[in-house]
Amino acid sequence: MKKSFLYSLILVLFxxxxxxxxxxxxxxxxxxxxxxxxxxxxxxxxxxxxxVKKESVPPAMQETGFYNAFVLPKDKxxxxxxxxxxxxxxxERERYAxxxxxxxxxxxxxxxxxxxxxxxxxxxxxxxxxxPMQLDVLSNVKKFVIFSYPIQAYGVYSNGSLVKWGPTSxxxxxxxTTRGLTFAxxxxxxxxxxxxxxxxxxxxxxIFNTGGIGWHQxxxxxYPASHxxxxxxxxxxxxxxxxxxxxxxxxxxxxxxAKGTAVMVFGDYKWGHRKPWRNLLDxxxxxxxxxxxxxxxxxxxxxxxxKEQENREKVADSIKAAKAVEIQEPAVKPQVLAx
Numbered sequence: 037m038k039k040s041f042l043y044s045l046i047l048v049l050f051x052x053x054x055x056x057x058x059x060x061x062x063x064x065x066x067x068x069x070x071x072x073x074x075x076x077x078x079x080x081x082x083x084x085x086x087x088v089k090k091e092s093v094p095p096a097m098q099e100t101g102f103y104n105a106f107v108l109p110k111d112k113x114x115x116x117x118x119x120x121x122x123x124x125x126x127x128e129r130e131r132y133a134x135x136x137x138x139x140x141x142x143x144x145x146x147x148x149x150x151x152x153x154x155x156x157x158x159x160x161x162x163x164x165x166x167x168p169m170q171l172d173v174l175s176n177v178k179k180f181v182i183f184s185y186p187i188q189a190y191g192v193y194s195n196g197s198l199v200k201w202g203p204t205s206x207x208x209x210x211x212x213t214t215r216g217l218t219f220a221x222x223x224x225x226x227x228x229x230x231x232x233x234x235x236x237x238x239x240x241x242x243i244f245n246t247g248g249i250g251w252h253q254x255x256x257x258x259y260p261a262s263h264x265x266x267x268x269x270x271x272x273x274x275x276x277x278x279x280x281x282x283x284x285x286x287x288x289x290x291x292x293x294a295k296g297t298a299v300m301v302f303g304d305y306k307w308g309h310r311k312p313w314r315n316l317l318d319x320x321x322x323x324x325x326x327x328x329x330x331x332x333x334x335x336x337x338x339x340x341x342x343k344e345q346e347n348r349e350k351v352a353d354s355i356k357a358a359k360a361v362e363i364q365e366p367a368v369k370p371q372v373l374a375x
Contacts, residue, residue, distance in 0.1 A: 206260045249266075251276060
């Protein structure tokens with residue numbers, strides 16, 4: 037009995053001694069024997085600790101770099117709320133510029149499920165120009181307007197310097213705008229289409245008289261949609277209406293004495309493909325037209341452009357001179373009989 041009790045006491049003392057020894061070892065190694073953390077869990081905990089909080093942005097904005105994607109949901113109510121956030125983030129001039137980059141006007145702002153938005157807004161649009169800022173081939177050309185079918189945009193050059201560019205909506209696939217070099221003809225502040233009397237065309241400037249094709253203000257839905265004409269935003273149509281020169285007709289108006297401003301329409305639109313301005317999300321230079329490409333388009337016609345310009349200047353000068361003579365000549369005074 038005494039031996040049994042003694043053995044039990046020795047066993048208890050041995051176990052207590054072992055436990056204390058293990059605790060000492062754990063304290064020395066700095067380990068926690070109550071939990072075990074896997075390598076994956078350790079990695080996740082490091083990530084959580086190293087997360088840097090970013091500045092909050094609208095939930096619909098997908099930041100990619102120089103250009104960002106502002107996604108508009110299909111659901112009408114959600115679109116309203118997202119666009120409300122869009123309107124709050126950007127002022128009126130900034131929204132106008134963003135829509136212009138997407139070939140849209142305010143009326144057709146819902147015509148896209150994704151808006152391409154620059155990270156830094158330039159309301160003049162010049163920072164995003166797809167056209168070269170300088171073209172030496174046009175250094176002697178006072179006024180030149182060019183329309184690009186591939187990117188649905190127009191550019192304006194004065195003596196080789198780009199002074200303006202903007203969006204357009206050109207002829208749809210079944211009624212494409214005529215390509216090539218032409219010259220501005222006549223203009224009218226408000227024309228009525230011969231196709232439909234319901235189509236009012238503000239600031240209409242004709243460039244292909246036989247086809248009745250010209251540029252004017254009309255809806256920009258974000259793709260080529262016109263019946264051959266070159267649609268513009270109202271501000272752009274007004275500006276071009278004042279900028280470009282008309283033709284000068286011979287007495288009677290049957291023949292042309294001098295041509296107006298040189299205009300060129302070029303290229304092909306990729307029907308059924310991704311809208312070209314969407315490519316800016318992947319590459320900010322995706323729509324850029326090189327100097328070499330522009331030279332290739334213009335150089336074969338530069339002699340004709342300058343010749344017509346010189347002719348118009350001579351005709352315009354002769355008309356001014358004739359009017360000046362008429363003003364200087366005293367009018368014949370009527371005779372007054374004495375009473």
